[in-house]
Amino acid sequence: MSIHKLNVAIDGPAGAGKSTISRLVANELGYVYVDTGAMYRSVTWKMLQRGLPLSEQDAIVELARQSDIRLFPHPSGQQVFVDGEDVTEAIRSSEVTSSVSDVAKIAGVRALLVEKQKLMALEKGVVMDGRDIGTNVLPHAEVKVFMTAGVRVRAERRRRELEDKGSRITLEQLMAEISERDRIDQEREVSPLVMADDAILLDTTEMSIGQVVERIIDLCKAKMGGEKLNENV
Numbered sequence: 116m117s118i119h120k121l122n123v124a125i126d127g128p129a130g131a132g133k134s135t136i137s138r139l140v141a142n143e144l145g146y147v148y149v150d151t152g153a154m155y156r157s158v159t160w161k162m163l164q165r166g167l168p169l170s171e172q173d174a175i176v177e178l179a180r181q182s183d184i185r186l187f188p189h190p191s192g193q194q195v196f197v198d199g200e201d202v203t204e205a206i207r208s209s210e211v212t213s214s215v216s217d218v219a220k221i222a223g224v225r226a227l228l229v230e231k232q233k234l235m236a237l238e239k240g241v242v243m244d245g246r247d248i249g250t251n252v253l254p255h256a257e258v259k260v261f262m263t264a265g266v267r268v269r270a271e272r273r274r275r276e277l278e279d280k281g282s283r284i285t286l287e288q289l290m291a292e293i294s295e296r297d298r299i300d301q302e303r304e305v306s307p308l309v310m311a312d313d314a315i316l317l318d319t320t321e322m323s324i325g326q327v328v329e330r331i332i333d334l335c336k337a338k339m340g341g342e343k344l345n346e347n348v
Contacts, residue, residue, distance in 0.1 A: 130269030
């Protein structure tokens with residue numbers, strides 16, 4: 116499948132499993148995986164490290180401009196470095212999670228990171244996930260998927276991830292946080308979370324990880340074979 120490469124855009128709300136699925140799809144296809152959420156988290160982490168309040172948007176944009184964010188494949192996921200420092204775990208903290216949606220809606224920050232993301236996909240063979248990949252970052256991606264799942268299911272998945280890392284948080288708190296992130300992402304003025312007109316809707320509530328990966332691989336194969344993708348799941 117590597118002879119004719121595609122770009123694959125995977126969008127969806129917080130906790131839908133986009134990062135895990137995108138990484139597995141990229142591995143299966145031999146493509147490059149780009150976790151755009153990690154890029155916004157990196158800027159948020161650096162902002163918190165500097166003690167910058169969200170109200171100082173110009174300073175945050177400049178911080179994003181000066182930041183050297185690099186993503187590297189890793190057997191356990193993706194390693195993230197900011198200015199040479201491994202922040203893979205640090206950017207997943209609850210403090211970063213509670214602020215990242217507010218940082219992501221800053222127009223200047225989005226403009227900078229979207230430009231970086233577009234450059235990453237110029238040579239094709241990229242699987243990119245986020246909130247606005249199919250609508251804004253890669254509007255011409257050959258395969259677009261919008262992943263979703265119920266809030267409770269997304270919260271349960273996130274709780275399992277956190278428990279595996281030794282963190283403890285109630286399901287109710289996670290559901291509230293995810294619902295609030297959904298609201299912020301959907302209501303922001305710049306590139307809100309919305310499904311692209313030509314995207315495939317994939318509700319993963321009752322699907323296993325393997326089933327979701329298989330479905331997206333099938334969509335890619337169909338596209339490579341010239342079929343029209345118009346079936347929602």
